[in-house]
Each structure stands twice: as C-alpha cells, then as structure tokens.
Amino acid sequence: MKTTVVGGYPKILxxxxxxxxxxxxxxxxxKANGKLEEAVQxxxxxxxxxxxxxxxxxxxDGAIRWEDEITASLRGMEGxxxxxxxxxxxxxxxxRQPVVTRxxxxxxxxxxxxxxxxxKNAKRPVKAIMTGPxxxxxxxxxxxxxxxxxxxxxxxxxxxGEREALERAGAKKIQINEPFxxxxxxxxxLFRKGFRTLAEGARAxxxxxxxxxxxxKVFPKIMDVCVWRVGFDLGTARNPxxxxxxxxxxxxxxxxGVIDARNTRLETKEELHGRLKAALACVASQDLExxxxxxxxxxxxxxxxxxxxxxxxxTRDFKEVV
Amino acid sequence: MRPVSECLPTTSVGSxxxxxxxxxxxxxxxxxxxxxxxxxRLEKKATEFWIRKQEELDIDLVVDGEMYRGDxxxxxAENVGGCEISGLVRSYGNRYYKKPIVTGPLKFxxxxxxxxxxxxxxxxDRPVIxxxxxxxxxxxxxxxxxxxxxxxxxxxxxxxxxEEAAALERAGAQYIQIDEPAVSVxxxxxxxxxxxxxxxxxxxxxxxxxxxxxxAFEKIYPKVLEIPVDRIDLEMSNSGLDLxxxxxxxxxxxxxxxxxxDVHSHKLESKDEVKKRIRDVMKYVPAERLWxxxxxxxxxxxxxxxxxxxxxxxxxxxxxxxxxxxxxxVCRS
Ligand SMILES: [Zn+2]
Numbered sequence: 244m245k246t247t248v249v250g251g252y253p254k255i256l257x258x259x260x261x262x263x264x265x266x267x268x269x270x271x272x273x274k275a276n277g278k279l280e281e282a283v284q285x286x287x288x289x290x291x292x293x294x295x296x297x298x299x300x301x302x303x304d305g306a307i308r309w310e311d312e313i314t315a316s317l318r319g320m321e322g323x324x325x326x327x328x329x330x331x332x333x334x335x336x337x338x339r340q341p342v343v344t345r346x347x348x349x350x351x352x353x354x355x356x357x358x359x360x361x362x363k364n365a366k367r368p369v370k371a372i373m374t375g376p377x378x379x380x381x382x383x384x385x386x387x388x389x390x391x392x393x394x395x396x397x398x399x400x401x402x403x404g405e406r407e408a409l410e411r412a413g414a415k416k417i418q419i420n421e422p423f424x425x426x427x428x429x430x431x432x433l434f435r436k437g438f439r440t441l442a443e444g445a446r447a448x449x450x451x452x453x454x455x456x457x458x459x460k461v462f463p464k465i466m467d468v469c470v471w472r473v474g475f476d477l478g479t480a481r482n483p484x485x486x487x488x489x490x491x492x493x494x495x496x497x498x499x500g501v502i503d504a505r506n507t508r509l510e511t512k513e514e515l516h517g518r519l520k521a522a523l524a525c526v527a528s529q530d531l532e533x534x535x536x537x538x539x540x541x542x543x544x545x546x547x548x549x550x551x552x553x554x555x556x557x558t559r560d561f562k563e564v565v
Numbered sequence: 566m567r568p569v570s571e572c573l574p575t576t577s578v579g580s581x582x583x584x585x586x587x588x589x590x591x592x593x594x595x596x597x598x599x600x601x602x603x604x605x606r607l608e609k610k611a612t613e614f615w616i617r618k619q620e621e622l623d624i625d626l627v628v629d630g631e632m633y634r635g636d637x638x639x640x641x642a643e644n645v646g647g648c649e650i651s652g653l654v655r656s657y658g659n660r661y662y663k664k665p666i667v668t669g670p671l672k673f674x675x676x677x678x679x680x681x682x683x684x685x686x687x688x689x690d691r692p693v694i695x696x697x698x699x700x701x702x703x704x705x706x707x708x709x710x711x712x713x714x715x716x717x718x719x720x721x722x723x724x725x726x727x728e729e730a731a732a733l734e735r736a737g738a739q740y741i742q743i744d745e746p747a748v749s750v751x752x753x754x755x756x757x758x759x760x761x762x763x764x765x766x767x768x769x770x771x772x773x774x775x776x777x778x779x780x781a782f783e784k785i786y787p788k789v790l791e792i793p794v795d796r797i798d799l800e801m802s803n804s805g806l807d808l809x810x811x812x813x814x815x816x817x818x819x820x821x822x823x824x825x826x827d828v829h830s831h832k833l834e835s836k837d838e839v840k841k842r843i844r845d846v847m848k849y850v851p852a853e854r855l856w857x858x859x860x861x862x863x864x865x866x867x868x869x870x871x872x873x874x875x876x877x878x879x880x881x882x883x884x885x886x887x888x889x890x891x892x893x894x895v896c897r898s
Contacts, residue, residue: 255653255661265659310658328657328829333750335664335706337657507651507666507708543652543664 244519244531244562246299246555249418249452249474249500250372250538251306252290253547261286261307283307284360291365297548298555301368301416301532304361311338312420312538313382316374319353320401322346323383332422332455334505334541341383347397352408359412370416371409375451376402376437377430378423395433399440410446418450418474418498425456435468442469450474450498454537457481463491474498476536477518484521492525500536502554507546515557516564528565533558566739567690569625572852572889573843573882576822577619578776578798579696579744580862581630582871587611591635608632609684616688618872622879626740626856628694629685631864636662637698637744638706645725646672651708660865665707671721676732683736695738699775700726700761701754702747716757723764734771741766742774743794746861749777752784759791766793774798774822778861782808787815798822800860802834802842812849821850824860825881826874831866833873839881852889857882 254261264282268275290305309315314325325339354373361369376399380391388394409417419441424434442449450472451465458475459482465473477483477500487497501518502510522531535554539547583591587607594604615630634640642648642665649668653661678697686693698706700722704715712718730741743765748758766773775792778800782789786808789797801808801824823846825839843857857878863871 253653254655259653262659262661269659327827330750333705335654335656335747339657506710508710540655543654545652 244523244528244533244558245301246558247301247370247498247532247534248294248299248303248539248551249454249498249534249536250303250312250420250504251309251540252294252303253540253542253544254286254290254305254307255544256286256289256293257282287357287360288364291361291369293548294551295365295367297551298559299367299551301370302361302365303370303372304357306372306538306540308357311336312374312422313338313379314341316354316379316402316405317341319349319351319405321348321350322387322397326384329382332426334455336541338382341379343383343385343387343394343397345387347401349401349404352405354405355408355412355414358409358414362413368416370418370450371414371447372418372420373402373405373409375419375421376441377434378421380437381423381427391430392433392436395437396440399437403441403443406441406445406447406449414447416450417445417447418452420452420454422453422455425453425458425460428460431461431464438468448472448496450496452498452500454479454500458483459486462486463489466491466495472496472498472532474500474532474534476500477521478503478536483518484524487521487524487526490525494530495526496530496532497522497526498532498534501533502535502550504535504537504539504550505541507542509549509553510557512557512560515554516561519558519561523565566692569692570882570886573855573857573886574625575879575882576624576626576694576856576858577628577875577878578822578824578828578858578860578862579628579631579694579742580634580864581615581628581632582864582866582868583632584611584614584868587632605633612681612685613688616685616693619875620689620691622872622875623883624875624879625691626694627685627689627691628696629681631862633681637746638665638703639663641665641677641698641703641726642707644674644677646670646674647711647721648707665703667707667709667711667718669711671718671725673725673728676736677729679729679732679736682733682738686737692739694740694742694774695730695733695736695771696742696744697726697729697733699743699745699748699758700765701758702745704761705747705750715754719757719761720764723761727765727767730765730769730771734769738771740774741769741771742776742798744776745792746776746778748789748792749782749785752781752788755785755788755791759793762792762794772796776822776861778824783811786811787817790815790818794819796820796822796856798824798856798858800824801846802827802860809845809849817850820854820856821846822856822858823850825857826859826877828859828861828863828865828874831870833870834877836877836881836884839877840885843881843885847885852886
C-alpha cells in the first residue's frame with residue numbers, strides 16, 4: 244500500500260514568494276521575467292520536499308504552475324481564448340473558461356518540462372497529472388467545432404501529444420482527472436472515445452481519477468475503459484463500501500481518495516482505517532494507493548501538512564495492525 | 566434622504582478598490598508597524614473618498630466601498646463566536662482569502678457593520694446600503710467542523726446574521742443587501758438558501774437586496790425568485806445575457822439589479838454597449854424595477870478603472886432615462 248497525492252499543493256510556500264512575485268510583476272505592468280520562473284522553481288522544490296518529508300511514497304510537482312484545473316493542461320495548445328471566470332464545481336475556486344474559436348492544436352507540450360524538473364528535484368518517484376479531454380471540453384465553450392464529439396476528440400488528440408511528451412521525458416505514471424464525467428454520466432460513450440484517443444499507444448501507467456461527485460454513477464463500466472489504475476474519492480461516492488466489494492476489482496489497481504482535501508477537520512483513526520479496510524476488500528495491498536480526495540490547494544497550508552502527516556501515520560499504523 | 570431615480574436608478578454591488586495609501590497601511594498594520602487608529606483614520610478617509618466619488622458620478626444608492634474589509638467571508642467570521650480564521654486559501658489567479666473554520670456554535674457577539682454604515686450614511690444625503698454576506702454563502706465559504714450538516718451550519722449563520730440585519734435597520738438603513746454569491750453553485754440547495762434568507766430578513770421593513778454571481782443562473786432560475794428579498798442583483802455582463810431567454814419564459818417578478826460592466830476586465834465598456842444591455846433587459850423587466858450597476862464588487866480594479874466603470878454605468882443609465890422621457894414616459898431623475 245502506498246501513499247500519494249492526486250493534485251497540487253498550496254502555492255504559498257516559501258513565505259508567499261510566488262504570490263509576491265506575481266504582485267510585483269503586475270505592478271510593473273505585467274512583464275513576466277526571470278523572477279517568475281525562479282519563484283516557480285523554488286516553490287516547486289519546496290512543495291516536493293514537503294510531500295517527501297510528510298512521508299508520501301509517490302509525489303507530484305505540486306502543480307505550482309497551474310492557475311486552475313482546466314487551463315493548466317491547455318498551456319501548450321492554441322485555438323482558444325480564456326474568458327469569464329466560472330466556478331469549479333461546488334468549490335470556492337474559479338477558473339477562466341476556455342472558448343475555442345479555431346482548431347485545437349498542441350503547439351509545444353508544456354507538462355513534460357514540469358515533470359522533468361520535478362524528477363530532478365525529487366528523491367521519491369514522481370507522477371504526472373493532467374486533466375482529461377472530457378472534463379476540459381465540458382468546462383469550455385465550443386464556438387468552432389459545433390459538435391460535441393469533435394470537440395472532445397480535438398482536446399484528446401492534443402492531450403495525447405502531452406502524454407507522449409511526458410512518456411518521452413520518462414513518466415511511468417500519468418494520472419488523468421475526469422471529474423466532469425460524474426456530472427454527465429449519460430455522456431459516457433463520448434468520454435470513452437476521448438479517453439481511448441488520449442490513451443492510444445500509451446506506455447506509461449495511466450490512472451483515471453474521479454472526484455467532485457458520485458463515482459457509483461460510472462461504476463463498474465469505467466473498469467473496462469481504463470486497464471491500468473482507476474481511482475475515486477471515497478468521500479463523495481455513494482456507498483463506497485459496496486463499490487469496493489465488487490469482484491471487478493480483483494487483480495485491479497486502485498487509487499483511493501481517503502482523506503477529505505476540502506475540509507480542515509482531521510480524520511480520526513477509526514475513519515481512515517475503516518476506509519483502508521473497505522479499499523482492501525477486493526484490491527490487493529500492493530495494488531492500492533491512498534491519497535487525499537483532491538488538490539491540496541483547497542486547504543490552508545498548516546492543515547494540508549497536518550492532513551498529509553495524518554495520512555502517512557495512520558496508513559503505517561494500519562499496515563502494522565494488519 | 567435624497568430619493569432615488571424612479572426609473573433605472575444606479576447603484577453598485579459593494580466593494581471599491583482600496584487606495585494605495587490604505588493598502589500600504591493595511592500591510593503595515595498586520596506587521597505591527599502602525600496603530601489601529603491610524604488604520605481606521607485611513608479607512609475613513611478612503612470611505613469618504615468613495616462616497617464623494619459616487620455623489621459626483623450621481624449614483625442614486627451608494628455603498629461604503631468596504632474599505633475596512635479584507636474579503637467577504639473572513640471579516641464576518643472574525644467577528645462572531647464559534648469561528649476561527651485559517652491560513653490563506655487561493656480562490657483564483659493570485660487571489661487568496663483566509664477561509665473561516667467553524668469550530669463551535671456560532672454566536673452573535675455584537676453588530677459587525679453598523680458603525681461603518683453610520684459613518685458612511687453620516688457623510689451623504691444619498692441612501693447608503695447596509696450590507697453583509699448571507700448565511701448560505703458564509704456556510705459554503707467556511708470549513709465546517711462543528712456542525713454535522715451544511716443545513717445546520719447555514720441555519721446557524723442565518724440566526725446570527727438576522728441580528729446583524731436588525732441592528733442595521735435600527736441604525737437607519739433603508740436598504741439592506743445580503744450577498745449570496747454562492748447560491749448559484751448547488752441548485753439542489755436553493756431551498757436551503759431560501760429558508761436561511763427567510764430567517765435573516767424576518768420582520769425587516771428595509772428594502773432587501775441579494776447579490777449573486779459566477780453561476781449557472783439557468784440552473785437556479787426561476788427558483789431563485791423564491792429568495793425572500795425585494796431585489797436580486799445579478800452579474801449579467803460577464804456571463805452574457807443568456808438569462809434573458811429564461812426571462813422570456815418565466816417573467817422576472819422582482820426588482821432586478823442589472824450588472825452591466827465586467828469587473829474582472831481592465832477593458833472599459835463603451836457607453837453604447839452598456840445602453841444596449843439596459844435596453845435589451847428592459848424588454849423583460851420594466852425600467853421602474855431595473856437597477857443598473859456593475860457585475861460585482863469593483864475591488865479588483867484600480868481606483869481609476871473603477872471610477873471609469875462607474876461613470877459608464879451612470880451616464881448610460883441617465884441617457885436611457887432621457888430616451889424614456891422622450892417617449893413620454895414620466896421618469897424623474
Ligand atoms: Zn459578485
């Protein structure tokens with residue numbers, strides 16, 4: 244059983260260096276310069292170190308460069324503008340909505356550089372994280388394709404380019420977040436096509452992760468779509484115990500969101516151990532990864548640290564008991 | 566008190582940008598480099614600045630500009646019992662706020678906004694809006710550790726905020742705005758938002774307003790009309806005017822606060838653009854029930870940008886009012 248994360252880390256590390264640098268740039272008329280890159284790197288190193296010090300087995304780059312969950316995976320693409328602010332699910336977080344006005348194309352892959360930088364600065368294994376084509380399409384406005392399927396597939400092809408670049412950079416694990424599927428489970432076929440396009444020829448282990456909704460809406464059919472690892476937030480799924488008792492998990496790999504990344508309250512030992520037990524109903528221990536339920540940026544830094552420590556400690560306790 | 570225009574009165578949503586001087590002072594205050602009185606003096610000075618600006622721009626119903634507030638949730642959470650303030654949490658871009666944590670039963674500890682309301686109202690003969698953040702939003706924007714359910718937490722906030730509303734009314738507020746930017750988020754919780762608001766406004770004689778933004782209004786419309794307030798203020802320029810289609814089918818039965826300038830963009834809307842927006846909406850909501858204002862609080866703009874955006878609001882409304890008069894409509898302004 245391994246501990247990991249499913250998203251970013253609070254960006255206010257290093258005494259709010261990144262925040263202050265962005266202020267400075269804004270004051271100086273918006274010219275990004277070497278200072279920004281330096282700040283991003285310093286904060287990224289710090290985010291990696293904190294995850295390692297907390298004791299996580301697999302870390303992320305902290306998604307320090309990510310403005311939000313939607314536009315971050317589009318940085319290397321063209322064909323869109325970013326417009327009005329929209330709320331990301333039921334969170335207090337907003338993102339700028341992409342409006343596609345021209346063909347979507349990957350110009351220069353953007354995620355691989357962050358991945359390589361993280362690997363260089365990490366002692367533990369690093370996984371890459373990206374947002375999936377279905378979610379990106381659902382969060383965006385289509386003013387070009389005028390066709391739901393073409394729209395999803397355009398993003399899927401561009402993201403495949405990102406995936407291939409990550410693999411070339413050595414990524415062995417790539418997590419793909421598709422939260423919007425849980426809000427539109429009736430469009431499962433469209434999602435499947437998007438994922439198939441993105442996954443075509445994959446060499447890395449692809450992990451599909453679902454949060455911000457009820458995973459039971461797409462279970463068990465999701466298990467046929469992704470042959471690598473499937474994950475979900477146990478906290479928002481209806482009856483997660485029943486899901487995890489399903490025989491379809493036999494021999495499969497699970498990424499379980501067992502810590503609530505959206506509330507400051509620390510999980511008790513009973514709660515967490517209950518979830519670990521549920522997760523191990525059909526999944527073998529070596530095939531289980533446990534993590535917070537979402538991006539850790541939803542938490543203030545001190546609570547994020549406390550939650551990760553709690554996750555690692557209680558997971559270790561559990562291993563000893565079992 | 567100076568009466569407001571009979572048609573297309575102008576107002577604003579709440580916040581204005583803090584002048585540089587005040588921003589610096591706030592930083593210095595948190596570092597312990599200046600005293601509270603010095604900060605308060607500058608907050609008052611900035612409040613007066615914005616009151617005068619709104620008078621100059623001939624805004625009918627004015628706001629204090631929230632010079633004393635850091636944000637919409639923390640300020641209230643700091644001043645009630647049962648709440649702790651957490652570290653910084655990012656909302657978007659480079660914007661962060663200190664998200665409250667409800668760790669115990671919520672308790673009213675005394676009026677939070679009344680002193681500022683009285684100060685602002687004392688500066689002008691135009692009505693000033695008393696305003697605070699609503700119970701549903703306070704619940705949604707806090708970490709809830711103490712209460713078992715979101716409902717319990719929202720209703721507890723409602724009890725506390727009812728006291729605030731009553732205190733504002735006693736202090737002379739004729740307009741009370743209860744901001745609920747979060748209600749557009751979970752359509753399935755609209756009933757809860759309505760019930761919580763019922764508790765807040767119970768027995769009030771003042772005109773009540775609620776401001777809602779960043780949402781998929783189509784998902785909460787026309788249900789949103791059940792919120793027991795006189796006016797609903799909507800962000801309508803940022804999200805396009807899609808809502809009009811819905812108003813065609815389900816008439817907007819309350820007063821509408823019509824957001825006509827985008828507060829998240831440096832770009833200044835042209836007067837013609839804004840006039841067109843007003844005229845478009847007048848097909849669905851008559852001018853007597855239509856208030857014209859920016860989409861949301863202007864605090865993220867520079868002082869100059871905010872003034873120019875307010876000027877467009879004011880001038881566009883005035884010109885459309887003139888057009889109405891030409892058409893023979895009685896419309897004092
Ligand atoms: Zn707003």
